[in-house]
Amino acid sequence: MRFLIFLLFFFLVTLILVPFVGPNAGELQDWVFWNLRVPRVLCALVSGGALAVGGLVFQAVFRNSLATPSTLGTASGAALGASLLLFLAPEFVRDFGPGHWGNLGLAVSPLIFAAFLGALASLGFVFAVVRLARKTSETDILLAGVAVSFLYSSLIMLLQYVSDPTQTVRMLRWTMGGLDRGGNYPSIVLLLFWVIPALVILFFHHRELDLFCMGEEIARVRGVSIGKKRALLLVTASMMVAAVVSVCGPIGFLGLMVPHIARQFVGTRHRLLFPVSFLGGAVLLMVCDTFARTVIFPDELPVGLLTSLLGGPFFLTVLLARR
Secondary structure, eight states, X not given: OHHHHHHHHHHHHHHHHGGGOSOOOGGGHHHHIIIIIHHHHHHHHHHHHHHHHHHHHHHHHHTOTTOXXXXXXXXXXHHHHHHXXXXXXXXXXXXXXXXXXXXXXXXXXXXXXXXXXXXXXXXXXXXXXXXXXXXXXXXXXXXXXHHHHHHHHHHHHHHHHHSOHHHHHHHHHHHTOOSTTTOSHHHHHHHHHHHHHHHHHHHTTHXXXXXXXXXXXXXXXXXXXXXXXXXXXXXXXXXXXXHHHHHHOOOTTHXXXXXXXXXXXXXXXXXXXXXXXXXXXXXXXXXXXXXXXXXXXXSOOOHHHHHHHHHHHHXXXXXXXXX
């Protein structure tokens, strides 16, 4: 509990300070602050927290600290779904995508649905592998997810290859992940529409997640319907991740790093892990995005590239530590 209070304090300090970081814009400083930096920080808050909680849920359900929406292919599936829509109907996405109110209404962006369907397709493949091999080990499940991720990444590259140069650059930049597209108030509202209900559903299943971590037999004895609860938790987490991916593009490894670190400080009870993971993910993405947009100003690094540079060594460290 002390760590949660400290993290909340650090989160508030970060939230207040990071919008002020950046070069002075002169007469446009107030406009830049309120219309560019503040919404971008809020987008990082929502997206980082959602990705961290999504990783926490995947790790609990699969009882594997290396299982995340990224390593199990869900994020890649969401990226493929969105890329397909960008390839097949770029004008439609421009008119009705994130950041635009559109005639279809704020919360029904086609890009959201395309990303969500891609995420579910990836998740369905992993479920199919588990069903075909009832004694599949955690390592096999992880490898199946990695294989799906590679498959979807290859299909995304194929789409980029056959697209015209403008579409290729657009898809390539989008798949690197970045908050520059989501740094506006309509996109934040769009994210909140999907993320808040998902967070509520997942938090109220913290007891079931604790039981999943103890093993399926114990969970079943305690009255948990394994199949239904697993499907509900993974689909809800995938919906949340898909919403973030559709707005910001793939931002990898955040869902791996934050929950793993959180367990070192607050243990394995998900009632505490949920707020710690959300706050930790928000802080990490806010800091990373601030660095990404200022380190090579006036250009900026894709924040997804930066989190991957941090997550790759972290993944290897965790993998070696498990031996």
